[in-house]
Amino acid sequence: MFGNGRNPWEPSLTSGGSSSGSAIAVSARMVPAALGSDGGGSVRIPGSFCGAFALKGTLGRIPTWPWSATEMLSHAGPITRSVRDSALLFDILSGPDPLDHQALPAPDVSFLARCDQPLQPLRIGFCPTLFDTQVDTQVAAAVDAAVGNIARSLPVTVSTLKPDWQDPLATFETLWVAGRGIAYGKALAQKLDQLDPGFADLIRRSAQYSLSDYLQALQQRAAFANQVHALFDDYDLLLMPTLPILPFAADDVAPVGYAGQDGAVPWARWTPFTYPFNITGNPAANLPCGRSEAGLPIGLQVVGPRFADAQVLQFCAAVEAIAPWDQHLPPVSGQ
Template identity: 65%
Template sequence: MPDILTAANQIRQGKRSSVSLVALCLQRIKTHNPTLNAFGDVFAEDALREAEACDREAAAGKWRGPLHGVPFGIKDLFSTAGLRTTKGSLTSLENVPDSDAPIIARLKGAGAILLGKTATTEFGWTGSSYSRVFGHGRNPWNTSLTSGGSSSGSAISVAAHLVPGALGSDGGGSVRIPGAFCGIFALKASLGRIPTWPWSATEMLSHAGPLTRTVRDSALLFDLLSGPDSRDHQALPEKNESWLARCDLPLPRFRVASAATLFNTPVDPAIAIAVEQAVERIAQQLPVEVISLQPDWESPFAAFNTLWTGGRGVAYGSALHDQLDRLDPGFATLIARSGEIDLADYLSAQKQRAAFAAQVHALFDRVDLLVMPTLPVQPFAADRHTPPEQPEGDSGVEWARWTPFTWPFNLSGNPAATIPCGFTPEGLPVGLQVVGRRYAEGDVLQFCAALEALMPWAQHLPPQAL
C-alpha cells in the first residue's frame, strides 16, 4: 500500500490508476477488517465510481487537486453530506448530515476519495478503542490489544495499510494515543489550525487532523486542510509557508528540551528506554542542542476533568436524556457526573487552564521544542477502557489518568506530534511526543522529518499489514 504522496504521484504520472488503488484498499479491508474493526461503513460502489471518474479525468489531463484519486478513511465523528455519521453511538445510527465538515469539504476539493468511515469510541469520549458499534479496535501489532482512541479506526487503517491515509480528531490525545500505540505519525496542531464544525461543547480542546505513515504526508495534508472557515470562530488565518517544503529544508539548530516524564508519572521501563535511546541519537546525530529539563508543572487534571465532563456531559445529557440506557455505561457516568459541576466550577477550571497554559508557553520562551514519551503505558487488552493496574472507576475520565502526557497540550493549545521512536522487547511500537510553541507546527514537522530520516520506520510492518 503506497503512502499518500507516493499514491498521488503514481496516479499523476500514470503509473497507477485510482481504480486499482481503491480496489486494493477494498480488498485489504475485506481481508483484515473482520479482525481489526477499523471501518464501519465502507462506500465501495461510490468509491469505485469516483475512482473511475478520476481516471477518465486524468486521461483527459484534468486534475481535481493534489490528492486526485487517492482514497481516505474518515473518522466517523466528521459530518459527511448524505453519508451516515454514527459518531460511534447506538443513539446515532440513523444520523445522516446535510453538509460536510470543513475538513471533509477540503479533502474532497483536493481530489481525494472517501472510502469509508473509520471507527471511533462513542462521541470520541475515551482514549481506548472500546466500541459497541464497531467492535473493539484491535492493534495491528497484536490483535489482542487496544489500538488506543478515540481515532482508533483511522490509526488502525493507516498502520495496517488498509488505506494510504485517514482523518481523525483530538480533544485530549485522540490522534496521538492511537498513533503511538499503532506506530504511525500524528500531529495535533495548534488550536484552530484546521477548522472544526459543527460546534463542540469542548471547542477549546478539540482539533481535527490527519493520521499518516510519514511526516511528509501529514505536512501535505496540513497544507491542504488548514485555513479559516466562517463556521469556526477559532479558525486561524492562512499560514504563510508550505510545511511540506519545510520538511526538505536543513534543520536549524533548535534548542530541544527532553523530559523523561510529567507530573512525576511513572513510565513503563521499556518505553523509557526506547525514548532515552532516541533522545541520545537526536543529541548525537542531529544538528540541535538537547538539554534535559523536568518541568515543575502541577497536573491540571482537575481542570481538564471539569471542562471535559462539564462540556460533553451537559451537551450530550441534554440531547440524549431519554436514551441514557443506550449509551456506553462509562459515557452515561460522565453525563451523570456533569450534574455535579456548577458555573463556578467551570469558570475555575477555565482559570486553571489559563494558568497552566501560561506555564507551558513560558517554557517555549527558552526552548524551541519539547520531546518526551507520548504515553507512559503500553497497549492493554482491547476490551478494557484502562490498563489492568488502573481500576476503571466511575468518574467518566479514567482514560485521562493513563494519558497524562497528551491532554495537557490540548489545554495549552500547543502543536504536539507523536512519531515512532523504537520498539518494546515484545515488538510493540513506542511513540515520542514532539511539542512546539503555539503556531509553530512547521518547526515540529521539520524536526520530525529529520528524525524520520535518522530513524526510519517504514520497513517495520505489523503482522496485519503483511
C-alpha cells in the same frame, strides 16, 4: 465496520483511541492517511500504540464543524505513514473558515516545503516524565535511545527537564465532562439507558458541575497554558514519551494498575502526557521511535510553541530521515 479496535501489531492488544479506526487503517496499510480528532490525545494515543505519525496541530490550525462539546480541547489532525504525508494534509486542510471562529489564518509557507528545508539549530527540552508519572522501563529505554540519537545526529542542544507544573487533570476533567453536559445534557437526560454506559456516565456526572466550577476551570486553563508557554522562552521544542505504558489487552478498559481508579475521565490517568497540551492548544505529535521487546511500537511526543506547527513538522521530518520507522510492517498488513 464496528467492534473493538484491535492493534495491527498484536490483535489481542488495544489500538488506543479514540481515533482508533484511523490509526489501525493507516498502520495496517488499508489507507495511506486518515483524519482523527484529538480532545485529550485521540490521534497521538493510537498513533503511539499502532506505530503511525500523528500530529495534533495548534488549536484552530485545521478548522472544524460542527461545534464540539469540547471545542476548546478538540483538535483535528491527520494520522499518516510519514511526516511528509502529514505536512501535505496540513497544507490542504489548514486555513480560515467562517464556520469555525477558532480557525487560524493560512501560514505563509507550505508545511511540506518547510520539511524540505535544512534544520536550523534548536534548543530541545527533554522531559523523561511529567507529574512524577512512572514510565514503563521499555518505553523509557526506547525514548532515551531516540533522544540520544537525535542529540548526536541533528543540530540540536538537548537539556533534560522536570517542569514545575501542577497536573491539570482536574481542570481537564471539568472542561471535558461539563462540556458534554452543556452540549447534550438536556437532550439526553431521559435517554441514558439507550447510551453507551461510559457516555451515559459522563452525562450523569456533568450535572455535578456548577457554573462556578466551569468558570474556574477556564481560569485554570489559562494559567496552565501561560506556564507552558513560558517554558518556550528557553526551548524551541519539548520531547517526552507519548504514553507511559505499552498497549494493553484489547478487552480491558484500562491497563494493569489503572483499572478501577476513580475519576470522571478514567483514561486520563494513563495518558498524562497528552491531555495537558489539549488544555494549552500547543501542536503535539507522536513520532514512532522504537519497539518493545515484543515488537510493539513506542512513541516519542514532540511538542512545539503555539503556532509553530511547521517547526514541529520540520523537526519530525529530520528525525524520520535519521531513524525511519516504515521498514517494519504489522503482521496484519498482508505485506
